Amino acid sequence: MNRKSNDQNTSGGMFAALKNQVMRVRKDNEPPNRDMESFSRYVCDLCHTSGPLSGLRQCVICGRWGCSSCWHDEYYLCKSCGGIMRLLLLKLPTHDEQNQPNTDDSTPPDPIEDIP
Numbered sequence: 001m002n003r004k005s006n007d008q009n010t011s012g013g014m015f016a017a018l019k020n021q022v023m024r025v026r027k028d029n030e031p032p033n034r035d036m037e038s039f040s041r042y043v044c045d046l047c048h049t050s051g052p053l054s055g056l057r058q059c060v061i062c063g064r065w066g067c068s069s070c071w072h073d074e075y076y077l078c079k080s081c082g083g084i085m086r087l088l089l090l091k092l093p094t095h096d097e098q099n100q101p102n103t104d105d106s107t108p109p110d111p112i113e114d115i116p
Helices: 011-021 079-089 095-099
Strands: none
16 A cells, blocks of 8 residues: 655655656656767766766756766755755744744843842
């Protein structure tokens, strides 16, 4: 029995949400474009620099090929998809949290005076 979870906090849920928001540019294992000026170099889809095939990685979300400077190692995604992932992971305050008074106030309370 397969269950689909609506919880986006799991890593699978976040990647599924990201895949739903990002358009696929290349199919899985579709090779990168060759550099027209050289025989054995390929072009990064993001910054358009040329380099060896071993220096490029294919993003699992959008399918683009990225060089090391266009790669987000933390998520193993291209920097474009990694930026969207980072936005999805931001914890935004809910409406209730915005209306609550700040309980982390570092000012000491007013001293209570003893009245004789």
